[in-house]
Amino acid sequence: MAGIKDVARVAGVSIGTVSNVVNRPHVVSAATRSRVQSVIEELGYVRDESARQLRAGRSRTLALLVLDLGNPFFVDIARGAEEAAYDEGLNVITCNSGQRGDREAAHLAMLAEQRVRGVLLSPVDNSGRGLKDLRRSGIPYVFVDRSVPTAEACSVSVDDVAGGTLAARHLVEAGHRRIAFVNGPSLLVQCRDRERGVREALAEAPAPGRTLSVVEVSGLDVASGRDAGARLLGISPRPTAVFCANDLLALGVLQAMVAAGVRVPDEMAIVGYDDIEFAAAAAVPLTSVRQPAARLGRTATELLIAETVEPENGLPSHEHQAVVYSPELVVRDSTRVRR
Amino acid sequence: MAGIKDVARVAGVSIGTVSNVVNRPHVVSAATRSRVQSVIEELGYVRDESARQLRAGRSRTLALLVLDLGNPFFVDIARGAEEAAYDEGLNVITCNSGQRGDREAAHLAMLAEQRVRGVLLSPVDNSGRGLKDLRRSGIPYVFVDRSVPTAEACSVSVDDVAGGTLAARHLVEAGHRRIAFVNGPSLLVQCRDRERGVREALAEAPAPGRTLSVVEVSGLDVASGRDAGARLLGISPRPTAVFCANDLLALGVLQAMVAAGVRVPDEMAIVGYDDIEFAAAAAVPLTSVRQPAARLGRTATELLIAETVEPENGLPSHEHQAVVYSPELVVRDSTRVRR
């Protein structure tokens, strides 16, 4: 309600002085400062960020656009990003595309209009469709959980091929011959890479008569996992081990197995991906491929911030980089055959 | 980069006309419209929301500030809110207070500066501290998952006392005599109410020799649940049933029980709260008190939107209302004694 003009009038100073009290208190005399401050308090003046931003030309918020907030993995990324941004006095607004390209595009368009300082993005596909608006408005963006050529942008990811390999190798070493892979939409690079990792692991230690059944589902959530579980049970001869492209799928598969009376891991070993907190608390604690989620978010944010500092006195301009972390296998009961 | 002025110059029209092409295409002649549109395309013009908002005086975004995004319950609320907002062409920005009062206040201050259209809020405590900035700037807010007197604001909540009662009564009816209640910080009204519900249920069916042990933990997450589990195991004689203030705690307790070799539900029955998706997928599927999370978010958003439409031609002004939903008990294995 009350604007800077009102404050200035009541305090009997110019609006420039009020602005100084708010933004550079040290240039104002102590007497004026305290008088203005009490008027601010009295009138309940709250400065208008849109005017501020309009004038300043740049905003003080970053955006994080994730694939699926229902997946705790992305919530952890958000946590890391928020912390890093907070350290720099920036705000983060989190948006959820729910794996839908149209929502992603809508959010990005909105963020471009908002003139956000930068965007952390885990894109639905690699069409780059939605990025148009960002590029147009010159808003920098960093890919999270997806690596891209450094010619295009910075990225922070985890080696999904290695992750797939870790999981598959683990199952092979446990002696499984009939292995299944429950994968999400092959639209997602993450899914394709994990599958590639699986195939590489199998190729590196060939065994006659070994089979790989790939079950592709449309969602990466628990419900899709249950569907996948049902489909697994229909395969004959039934696989003895299954690797799932993420933990939500694995939890769904596990539920389906429990419901069908299939013992885990004795009759069906299960490996998940992400190592979300719930993996350890599952019906049978899940073996999973752990990704450093919070670190992903933090590092991506740091890169983004580094990219948005304007180059002072001839410093070399920003160079994009692609950070790739390594996943780690966490073995739990779901693949541990009991004596 | 390119502003409305550039578009106007290149297209050879006034900026007013460009604005009309963007916002009220029908008032512009077809020829001009298409010419301007192609210039917009060519220059990659993206309109600046801060200028727009400055001029319009109101923004097109709502904010949702939740207690803990790590809790899928709140993610579901967010989903509901986003859908409802989307229907009205509004954006939602989601913020996470992580149950920390300082973060909550910081976020609210930021939202006030942003002149957000309205705020959906699940507050950390009922001090109302952080609301100061909102009230000052006349930004309407609706409480989610917390009921408040209608004199203050709208609210949408679930009857937590009833929920506590449902859970406790269920345990009493199953014949448990030594009951424990793992509660979160009593700062949270939700926690206090659930405890009250428990006590009411016990009072309504008194039984000699029955005990209630209350274990209070500082967080409402899985790790706190594990701590609580350890503390439960130290109680002697050990309780035979435990009700947890939310599912994350229950999952933690369950993990602790499994780790200690205590059979669930035979030696320890467990009831959770919220019925998050993972409750059904737990080591032992959890009995839980279900809350209609997405509906909570949707209804709250609808109330907020209703509150922000400016009263046309003398319509009666907005009346705050308090919507209270009823929880529902979902019984699963964690309280079902096997034959």
Next chain:
DNA sequence: CTCACGTTTTGAAACGTTTCAGGTGCATGG
């Protein structure tokens, strides 16, 4: 040929800030 009217278009004000060149007043040194 003029008038009235409807359709398009224009030009300028306004939104609430920040910034910065300059102004004021005061103290100090000559």
Next chain:
DNA sequence: CCATGCACCTGAAACGTTTCAAAACGTGAG
């Protein structure tokens, strides 16, 4: 008493939109 310097403060421009009164332009009737 003047010049200089310093600390503090003022006033106005600028940011990119939207809006709206008024101007311009056509068109058809009288």
